[in-house]
Amino acid sequence: MSTSLEQVYELEPRIKVARARAGVLLLIISDALAVIAVIAGSQYLQALNTEGQYRVAGDYAPSFVAGLLVMIGLLLSGVAYYLWGRRASKAGETGQTLFLLLSLLIMLVAAVGETWIGATLRYGVPIQAFESIHLLITWFTAVHLWLAAIIGILLFGRILRGRIAGHEFVAEVSSWWWYYTVVASILLWLFATYLT
Amino acid sequence: MSSTTESTAVTVDKRPNLISRLIPSVVSGIVLGVIGAAIVGLIVNKITTAYSPDTVPNDNAVAASAFIAWVFFFMIGIGAFNGVFEWGFSRHEPTPAEEMHMAGKGQGLWRYFRYTTDHKVVGVQYLATTLALFFVGSLGAFSIRLEQSRPGALFFNPSTYNTIVSAHGIIMIVATIIMITGPVGNFVVPIMIGARDMAFPRLNALSYWLLFVDVPVILSTFFLGGFQTGWFGYAPIADQQLTPGQTSYDFFIIIFAISTTIAAMNIMTTVLVMRTRGMTWGRLPVTVWGVLFSVALGLMAFPFFLMVQVMVVLDRVYQTSFFLAASGGSNFLYEHLFWFFGHPEVYVIVLPSLAVAAEIAVVFARKPVFGYRLIIASMLGISILSVIVWGHHLYTSGSQDPLNIPFMLDTELISIPTGIFFLALVGTFWRGKIWVTVPTLFVFAVLVNFVIGGITGVYLADLPTDELLHGGMFVTAHFHFTLVGAGVFGFFASFYYWFPKMVGKRLNPMLGQLHFWLFEIGFVGTFLFLFIAGLQGEPRWSANIAAPFVTANTVASLFAILIAVSVFVAIYNVVYTLARGEAAEANEWGGKTLEWTVPTPVPLENFEELPVVTSLPYSYGELVPATEGSGPVTEGGVEGVQPQIES
Secondary structure, eight states: OOOOOOOEEOOOHHHHHHHHHHHHHHHHHHHHHHHHHHHHHHHHHHHHOGGGOSSOTTOOOSOHHHHHHHHHHHHHHHHHHHHHHHHHTSTTOOOOHHHHHHHHHHHHHHHHHHHHHHHTOOOOSSOOHHHHHHHHHHHHHHHHHHHHHHHHHHHHHHHHTTOOTTOHHHHHHHHHHHHHHHHHHHHHHHHHHTOO | OEEOOHHHHGGGGSOOOHHHHHSSSHHHHHHHHHHHHHHHHHHHHHHHHHHOTTOOOOHHHHHHHHHHHHHHHHHHHHTTTHHHHHHHHOSSOOOHHHHHHHTTTTOGGGGGGSOOOOHHHHHHHHHHHHHHHHHHHHHHHHHHHHHTSSSSOSSOOHHHHHHHHHHHHHHHHHHHHHHHHTHIIIIIHHHHTTOSSOSOHHHHHHHHHHHHHHHHHHHGGGGTTOOOSTTTTOTTHHHHOOSTHHHHHHHHHHHHHHHHHHHHHHHHHHHHHOOOTTOOGGGOOHHHHHHHHHHHHHHHHHHHHHHHHHHHHHHHHHOOOSSOGGGTOOHHHHHHHHHHHHHHHHHHHHHHHHHHHHHHHHHHHTSOOSOHHHHHHHHHHHHHHHTTOGGGGGGGGTSOHHHHHHHHHHHHHTHHHHHHHHHHHHHHHTTOOOOOOHHHHHHHHHHHHHHHHHHHHHHHHSHHHHHHHTTBHHHHHHHHIIIIIIIIHHHHHHHHHHHHHHHSEEOOHHHHHHHHHHHHHHHHHHHHHHHHHHHHTOBSSOSSOOGGGHHHHHHHHHHHHHHHHHHHHHHHHHHHHHHHOEEOOTTSSOOOSGGGGSOSSOOTTSOSSOOOBOSOTTOOOOEEOOOTTTOSEETTHHHHTOTTBOO
16 A cells, blocks of 8 residues: 655644544543542442441541642642633733743642552551542542643643744643643542541 | 645655664564563562562562553553653654654555554554454354353363353454444544544554553463453452453453543544534434444443453452452442443444444445434434443342333333334335445345344343343343344444455455355354253353253354354455455445545545535435446446545
């Protein structure tokens, strides 16, 4: 199979924007369904309380204060991202890069914090259902935060290289994932906090 | 919209040396992946041994870490992350020459072994992988029929038998999930909608190579003790499975779910935003609709499958208790999460096959599609209903008696849109001047087989009869009629239909017909006798058949020989065609969808000028005598072959 015609075709800008938006939205929908699976499954186990063993004496949740600090950090990260993104996603504007850097740094700290929370859970085996849920939610959240941090690092690198101009939609769709990460993490944390 | 970049393209035309060919490629990917998996596995082995009170390594942790390392380092080796880092840290955007190089320009056959972004290359890669998976899966099927041909343990002990059944099941399920959305969704759909490539070419390559690295993961189960939990991997049996062969299954699903999610997102985005001018929703070919509904269902269902396998891995590696009743977990959690994926998955498989059948029916009946909107509406109805019927898989589990009646009713509702689809399919053939080709034969078989699969499904949807039939061979025969009879036969219809366009060569029609008749007779014979065995009361999952079921099983195994022969006929046909087959014409069948308007082999950018669509591609009139060398054409003559486009 030869590739006889050898021209390269540029996509129209509107298509580039539309595909980025559609792609990120679909990924968010898919990931949100994974979050729903975790929440629904956890609620189901709590409701069943199989053999009265769902939670036994001595079972404990991760540190509330540490979790709260991570969530406050995430909120601040989201706000800082918004302060950068609202300008950066408009054509011809770049936004205050300092806000993006701040947002990224807070996200990194939050990811480290969530990882620390997960690593310091000293559950005895076999881990009861209640603690299993907390373990899953903690690490599931940590994975999300690291993923957002990696996206932030790539985005920041792009900005440092001066390659955001003409690609304002990148700032826009990245913000969608960023806000989604913040919202999903907070929802999971609230769910876990009120799980009895 | 286009820009010529011949000067920059010259730079990549230099003859590469051996090293630059191999790095990055599948070779460097495998080498780095194996080394990475071995080193990480060894490190985790040492660590878990050191922390174990009995100084015994945690085999599941070792297997899990080795699988993760295998995937990660393979992807580094094949260059999957190069584009990611360049996106973030390169000083410039990829030049056209670099893009062309990524798309495989000037790399000949070697582009199929690299991280190539051209959607046609990815489509062919999916096709080859699908056929390979079918072959491996069918070896399992023949082993099962051999073992069940006579009473007593003939070849395998029960544990090995169960592993073979389980591996056969999950390999075939994966193969059938990708069999149309992979090859057709990647190769044909972008051309059908008038696009030059997929929306995200790099992610397209990623979705395929994730599938590629996944194959050794499931095959590793045979060296790690196997898994006896069935294709559904039921917990808590999966938790209690002592060998790490079960972990192979779990990671196989996790990686496959990620691959499929990426592919689904890519295909959906492509159809949503990459359609050419005039390709409105009301002019989309039926195949595109079928693939679209299939990947949309997959996008929604696979997160549940992924998360439930993550929970099983946590249970196995960290001793959590999501599914262990003694520690507050529940097997019902697994069953719900699994079947919330599991039932839509049936339609992930079947919808594209039915859509392809409708597409092919139009072309070979040479008349307009009957009820285009009905077909779309019925597929939409099936898709919506399929996500609210999972509970019928739990009728006899004892988990949810109050919900059994609603689940029974909505399950039976699915027969309405399915019936409408069949009405449209039959209506398309009705009074058509049918050109009987190999693809047409497979479409006829879809009609026959799916009716049998569908009607027997009603007995399993009904609570009273399901109480008697569940867990028996009747169920096995039913879902084979559905997934193979409709799904796989639909795939082979698409295979014979689009093979000339994808590969540029014409399959031998005589061998194709021989393949079809051996397959159809063998298939119907095998599974009709398994229906009988099921009605006699034979349970599934029994390596040694009991005396009352011997005759039915022996006859079924004899019919299975025909299927085995058909597989080798198909392989011979493909190999012979690749070696000595005739070159295919651009429009092999007189089709009117856009893929038949481009040359064969398809150029890298598909269209020299993007087409403008003006109508549905199904406006066939009456047949007129064919002009020499042009094949059958419609009353519009040669121009009438391509009425969907203006230019």
